[in-house]
Amino acid sequence: MIKATTIVAVKKGDSVAMAGDGQVTFGENTILKHTAKKIRKIYHGKILVGFAGSVADAFTLYDMFEEKLDKADGNLRKAAVELASEWRSDRVLRKLEALLLTADKEQILLISGSGEVIQPDHDVIAIGSGGNYAFAAAKALIENTDLSARDIAVKAMEIAAAICVYTNNNISVEEL
Numbered sequence: 079m080i081k082a083t084t085i086v087a088v089k090k091g092d093s094v095a096m097a098g099d100g101q102v103t104f105g106e107n108t109i110l111k112h113t114a115k116k117i118r119k120i121y122h123g124k125i126l127v128g129f130a131g132s133v134a135d136a137f138t139l140y141d142m143f144e145e146k147l148d149k150a151d152g153n154l155r156k157a158a159v160e161l162a163s164e165w166r167s168d169r170v171l172r173k174l175e176a177l178l179l180t181a182d183k184e185q186i187l188l189i190s191g192s193g194e195v196i197q198p199d200h201d202v203i204a205i206g207s208g209g210n211y212a213f214a215a216a217k218a219l220i221e222n223t224d225l226s227a228r229d230i231a232v233k234a235m236e237i238a239a240a241i242c243v244y245t246n247n248n249i250s251v252e253e254l
Contacts, residue, residue, distance in 0.1 A: 131176030
């Protein structure tokens with residue numbers, strides 16, 4: 079499991095929100111930063127992307143993903159598949175330690191270095207050390223409340239931050 083962060087994405091109705099914490103952890107027991115921003119809007123503000131894992135690796139993947147989006151004219155699925163394929167097959171890239179969550183208004187996709195591009199069944203997915211906590215909270219909230227995608231993402235992050243030592247409550251949110 080990749081430690082040191084939590085990112086959750088929630089799609090509800092016409093809205094999709096992605097939330098993440100701000101903690102940067104060095105090793106097993108040192109917090110270096112509390113206010114990191116791990117979520118961005120890219121491709122003219124039409125795509126959300128968040129990461130868990132190594133920051134340097136994630137920035138490399140962000141740049142590659144933006145290039146793939148440009149070549150695919152903003153087609154999220156095509157860009158994700160092309161990134162996953164290159165990430166998996168390139169000897170240097172294969173060593174990158176990160177996961178990417180991506181979303182547009184129609185879909186949420188998880189991209190990994192082992193070649194997976196996964197669309198969640200329930201319009202909710204989370205990654206990182208607190209990902210399971212955030213996922214469970216978001217799934218319960220989406221099924222049992224009338225909260226917006228943004229409110230569900232924030233509440234799920236608050237719950238994860240209360241449980242996971244690698245997740246803090248300095249939550250940033252982006253929404254489409």
